[in-house]
Amino acid sequence: MIPLNYYLVLSAILFACGVVGFLIKRNIITIFMSIELMLNAVNLSFVAFATARGVLSGHIFVFFVMVVAAAEAAVGLAIIISVFRTRETLNVDRVNLLKL
Amino acid sequence: MNLYLWSIPLLPLTGAAINGLFGRRFSNKLVATVALFFTAASFGMAICAASRLLGSNMLSIIELHGTWFRAGTLTVEYGFLLDHLSLVMMLVVTGVGFLIHVYSVAYMSHEGGYYRYFCYLNLFMFFMLTLVLANNYLLMFVGWEGVGLASYLLIGFFFVKDSAANAGKKAFITNRVGDFGFLIALFLLIQHFGSVQYHNVFARISQMPVEAHAGLLTAIGLLMLVGACGKSAQIPLYVWLPDAMEGPTPVSALIHAATMVTAGVYMVCRSNAVFSRAPIALLAVAIIGALTAFFAATIGITQTDIKRVLAYSTVSQLGYMFMAAGVAAYSAAIFHLMTHAFFKALLFLAAGSVIHGIGGEQDMRKMGGLRKYMPITFWTMLIATIAISGIPPLAGFYSKDEILWQAFSSPHGHWIFWLIGAVTAFMTSFYMFRLIFMTFTGDYRGAHGEAQVGHAAHTDTAHGQVADKEHAAHTHAVPMDAHGHGDPHESPWLMLAPLCLLAALSICGGWIGIGGRFERFLEPVMRPPQVETAARFDTSVLANDQQRRMIAMMQAAQSDEAGQMPTAGEAKHENEHAKGTEEALMFISVVIAFAGLGLAYLLYVKRRDLPAKIATSLNGLYTTVLNKYYVDEIYGAAVIQPIIRFSTSALWKGVDVGLIDGTVNGSAHATQDASQVLRQQQSGSIRSYAAWVAAGAGFVVLYMIWTGIR
Numbered sequence: 001m002i003p004l005n006y007y008l009v010l011s012a013i014l015f016a017c018g019v020v021g022f023l024i025k026r027n028i029i030t031i032f033m034s035i036e037l038m039l040n041a042v043n044l045s046f047v048a049f050a051t052a053r054g055v056l057s058g059h060i061f062v063f064f065v066m067v068v069a070a071a072e073a074a075v076g077l078a079i080i081i082s083v084f085r086t087r088e089t090l091n092v093d094r095v096n097l098l099k100l
Numbered sequence: 101m102n103l104y105l106w107s108i109p110l111l112p113l114t115g116a117a118i119n120g121l122f123g124r125r126f127s128n129k130l131v132a133t134v135a136l137f138f139t140a141a142s143f144g145m146a147i148c149a150a151s152r153l154l155g156s157n158m159l160s161i162i163e164l165h166g167t168w169f170r171a172g173t174l175t176v177e178y179g180f181l182l183d184h185l186s187l188v189m190m191l192v193v194t195g196v197g198f199l200i201h202v203y204s205v206a207y208m209s210h211e212g213g214y215y216r217y218f219c220y221l222n223l224f225m226f227f228m229l230t231l232v233l234a235n236n237y238l239l240m241f242v243g244w245e246g247v248g249l250a251s252y253l254l255i256g257f258f259f260v261k262d263s264a265a266n267a268g269k270k271a272f273i274t275n276r277v278g279d280f281g282f283l284i285a286l287f288l289l290i291q292h293f294g295s296v297q298y299h300n301v302f303a304r305i306s307q308m309p310v311e312a313h314a315g316l317l318t319a320i321g322l323l324m325l326v327g328a329c330g331k332s333a334q335i336p337l338y339v340w341l342p343d344a345m346e347g348p349t350p351v352s353a354l355i356h357a358a359t360m361v362t363a364g365v366y367m368v369c370r371s372n373a374v375f376s377r378a379p380i381a382l383l384a385v386a387i388i389g390a391l392t393a394f395f396a397a398t399i400g401i402t403q404t405d406i407k408r409v410l411a412y413s414t415v416s417q418l419g420y421m422f423m424a425a426g427v428a429a430y431s432a433a434i435f436h437l438m439t440h441a442f443f444k445a446l447l448f449l450a451a452g453s454v455i456h457g458i459g460g461e462q463d464m465r466k467m468g469g470l471r472k473y474m475p476i477t478f479w480t481m482l483i484a485t486i487a488i489s490g491i492p493p494l495a496g497f498y499s500k501d502e503i504l505w506q507a508f509s510s511p512h513g514h515w516i517f518w519l520i521g522a523v524t525a526f527m528t529s530f531y532m533f534r535l536i537f538m539t540f541t542g543d544y545r546g547a548h549g550e551a552q553v554g555h556a557a558h559t560d561t562a563h564g565q566v567a568d569k570e571h572a573a574h575t576h577a578v579p580m581d582a583h584g585h586g587d588p589h590e591s592p593w594l595m596l597a598p599l600c601l602l603a604a605l606s607i608c609g610g611w612i613g614i615g616g617r618f619e620r621f622l623e624p625v626m627r628p629p630q631v632e633t634a635a636r637f638d639t640s641v642l643a644n645d646q647q648r649r650m651i652a653m654m655q656a657a658q659s660d661e662a663g664q665m666p667t668a669g670e671a672k673h674e675n676e677h678a679k680g681t682e683e684a685l686m687f688i689s690v691v692i693a694f695a696g697l698g699l700a701y702l703l704y705v706k707r708r709d710l711p712a713k714i715a716t717s718l719n720g721l722y723t724t725v726l727n728k729y730y731v732d733e734i735y736g737a738a739v740i741q742p743i744i745r746f747s748t749s750a751l752w753k754g755v756d757v758g759l760i761d762g763t764v765n766g767s768a769h770a771t772q773d774a775s776q777v778l779r780q781q782q783s784g785s786i787r788s789y790a791a792w793v794a795a796g797a798g799f800v801v802l803y804m805i806w807t808g809i810r
Contacts, residue, residue: 019794023787031786092786 007048014041028080028090032073039069101156103149105163105180108190109229111142116222123215132205135218139201139225143194150187159183159624162235162299173294181235181298185625188434189232189366192441193359197225199598200357203449204350206594207456211348217257221354224250228359232366237286237296240367244282244331247360248275254355255347267346274340278330282367285323292316302373314378321374321381324367325388332364332418335392339732342411349452352407356414357445362437365421369430372626376428382512386426390507390520393419395729397527401534402726405462406451409535413488414444416524420503423521427513429506431622435613436499442609443487443496446602450481453591453599454539458546464535469544473588476596478540480603485536487606489529490693498610500525501689502619505682518685522692529696537704544588 018038025031043062050058084090115138123131153161160183168176182190201221208217227250231243249272256268289296292313293304305317328334333341341361345352355361368375368385375382393416400412417440424433455462457474471478487494490501504525507517590596612618703710715722724730781792 023791023794026787095786 004048004052008045011041011045011048014038014044017041026091026093028083028092028095031092032076032080035076036069036073039065101152101158101161103152103161103163103182104145105149105161105182105233106165106178108142108145108149108180108194109226109233111138111145112222112225112229114138116219116226119215119222120219123219126215128209128214131215131218135222136198136201136205138222139194139198142225142229143198146190146194149182150191153182153187164235168239174290174296176236176238176296178239179235179297180233182233183625184622185366185370185434186232188438188622189362190229192362192438193225193228193232196357196441196445196602197228197354197359199601200350200354200445200449203353203452203595203598204348206592207350207452208348213257217254217348220250220253220257221351224254224354224359228363231363235298237289237298237301240370241279241282241286244327244363244367245279247331247363248272248279251275251344251355251360254351255344257347257351261346264346267340267343270343271340274337275330278327278337278364281323281326281330282328285320285327288316288320288323298370305373305377308377310377317374317378318380321371321378322384324371324374325381325385328364328368328385328422329388330364331367332361332422333392333415334364334388334418334422335395338392338396338415339735341415342408342728345405345407345411349407349448349455352411353445353448353452356411356448357441361414361418362421362441365418365425365433365437368422368425369434369626372425372428372430375425379512382426382428384426386423386507386512386517389419389422389424389426390517391419392416393423393524394520394527395419397524397531398725399728400531401527402722404464406454406464406467406535406539407448407462409464409531410444410447410451413447413528413532416528417444417488420500420521420524423507423517424503427507427510427517429503429510429513430626431619432499432502432506434622435618436503439487439495439499439606439609442602442605443484443494446480446484446599446606447488449595449599449602450477450484453477453595454481456591456595458588461546464538466546467539467544468542468546469540470588471540473544474590476590477599480596480599481540482536483603484606485532487610489532489696490525490689491529491697492690493607493610495606495608495610497690497693498613501686502613504689505685508685509678509681522689525689526692526696529693530700533697533700534704537700541705542708546588 015038018034018036018041021034021037022031025034043065046058046062046065050056050061080090083095087095089095115135118134118138119126119131123134126134160181163180163182165178165180168178170176201218204217204221208214211217224247227243227246229243231240231247234240234243252268252272254268255271256265258264259268286296289301293301295301295304326337330337341356344355347355375385396412396415396419400409400416403409403412417436421433421436421440424430424436453474454467454470454477457470457477458467461467483494487496490497492498500521504518504521507513507521508515612621703714727733783789
């Protein structure tokens with residue numbers, strides 16, 4: 001059996017990849033994918049812990065996260081499309097209307 | 101026995117409130133009626149209270165009206181005390197004050213701000229009566245401060261005129277210097293005696309062994325003296341009083357005669373228990389008094405402004421009172437205070453009448469020969485002059501002679517004091533008759549006829565244009581020709597009546613002192629306090645606590661004599677010896693008074709060329725004295741300029757601008773600068789926000805790891 005730590009390290013690496021991607025990419029789609037990556041890294045931790053401790057609550061949590069992520073993907077993609085329609089760019093640095 | 105003492109000060113306050121709040125809409129007649137009614141009512145209450153006190157066998161009455169405040173063990177009450185000392189003061193203040201009110205009705209009728217004037221005048225009466233009737237030092241201090249305020253308001257009455265406003269400020273600030281001393285004396289009293297009530301303090305003092313606390317009592321006495329110097333215009337704080345002439349003339353009469361300046365003398369006499377135990381302080385009082393009397397009289401000789409001569413004469417006479425108090429002849433001081441109130445009020449009012457009659461001129465060199473134009477003013481003023489010069493049988497003779505005799509014979513006295521007093525008496529007589537001769541005899545030297553038409557308002561020095569804004573219209577409404585100044589004329593009867601009454605008082609006022617009657621009258625207050633009295637005071641204090649309404653202290657009149665028991669034989673011999681000396685001194689002082697008269701007659705009637713010659717021959721001295729010894733200039737250079745410079749450079753530009761404004765502005769600038777840096781953070785760039793979130797999360801994780809390790 002693969003020890004718990006392996007999963008956790010993998011999860012941390014994936015999460016770090018997601019954070020770095022989020023920070024350094026300009027394309028909104030890529031950023032969105034990075035967010036999904038972070039969510040799934042966390043999902044992995046949940047599942048790993050649940051399996052290691054032999055309880056089901058972690059799995060159930062993962063399902064919840066997946067549902068929310070799906071909904072989020074739907075809304076997020078809709079926002080992205082509407083942003084692209086109005087501003088004709090997917091570069092987040094150009095989408096800074098909230099700036100002071 | 102309830103004397104309603106509280107009503108005596110409060111009646112003028114009511115008048116002041118009515119006139120102050122509503123007087124603007126009143127007609128002049130109504131304003132005058134209100135002011136006169138409340139002053140007269142106060143005078144009536146005072147007479148009523150006085151006669152009831154004298155009719156009973158009580159020596160003093162204290163009426164308490166609840167607690168003012170309590171702080172720690174100190175309890176201060178609203179209390180009024182009527183004894184023979186405050187009785188004299190009360191009657192002088194209300195009586196002379198009322199006459200001055202009557203006079204003012206006519207005198208001020210052409211001025212703007214009529215209601216304001218009477219409001220202030222009534223306010224002055226209120227504070228002075230509070231001062232006189234209070235039964236504790238703190239309430240006295242309230243009156244003390246209030247008198248300073250009212251004098252500021254009245255001296256600066258013509259506030260549009262710069263010199264008047266400055267004189268008001270000068271009076272107020274000089275008084276503050278003195279008040280500072282009085283206040284510290286109060287603190288010392290509270291600290292060491294735990295009370296400010298007269299009888300408590302005096303009882304405690306009389307219980308103390310003679311040697312102990314001499315330093316404390318001397319300190320208290322000297323500080324009180326500082327306060328008294330400010331209020332009563334003694335060296336070194338007398339400078340405000342001559343400048344106080346900027347106010348309307350009746351105000352000068354009120355300040356100089358009946359009220360304000362007597363406060364210091366009253367306070368010293370009231371505190372005789374303190375001063376009797378502090379010989380050094382007493383000596384200081386006598387020295388300051390003697391110096392002031394002499395010094396001010398020399399200035400008075402050279403002045404040409406009729407009101408300034410009187411002002412310096414007041415300072416000089418106050419010096420007499422201080423000298424009397426300083427040789428422990430307190431009743432002589434009060435006696436002179438009373439007679440002085442009569443003749444000095446008369447002198448000022450008569451001077452006001454002269455100024456009124458010739459259209460605002462105050463320079464005596466431009467008067468002369470007014471006797472035939474205003475005979476009543478002349479005769480009343482002559483009476484006052486004779487009285488102040490100390491020529492029998494007028495009032496001033498008795499009081500002044502008493503002071504001179506006490507200065508010579510009192511155990512605290514010295515012949516030097518007598519000598520200074522006698523020389524001053526000579527100068528007094530001289531400058532007063534100089535005033536009379538310059539003003540009333542010879543030919544009229546002022547302008548006749550149309551030269552002075554247009555002096556619509558008879559004002560002290562051409563403040564015709566000065567008027568309250570709201571009264572400007574009214575002032576202009578006074579027809580110019582109605583009072584256009586042609587030849588000098590006699591004043592209206594409303595002004596002359598007070599003069600005549602005061603003249604009668606100036607003649608008769610001294611007679612009550614013949615044979616030491618006045619001294620015996622005041623003896624219960626001035627008697628050196630004895631332990632036995634103290635015990636009586638204590639019981640009354642106990643009773644106070646039980647029923648706080650009214651306390652009457654019964655003191656059998658016979659106990660008076662317990663104080664001094666003359667040892668028969670040699671005392672009688674001594675007395676006869678003293679009697680001889682007293683008569684000799686009396687004779688000398690009369691001769692001196694006539695000498696002054698004669699010299700003034702010689703110089704200002706017979707040989708009019710002589711004064712100028714004398715002045716030129718004594719050139720340096722004359723200019724020095726004429727410029728009042730340059731005291732104002734010295735004060736200006738030594739005190740005022742350094743204070744102004746220090747205030748400007750250190751307090752204004754250093755503390756205010758640098759420190760206070762600097763702190764406020766600096767904190768504002770610091771906030772702005774910090775915000776400038778922080779606002780960069782709101783970049784609108786999602787990624788930088790995300791970076792911050794990630795950094796925060798990382799920090800939290802690290803923190804948890806770190807705590808987990810520990």
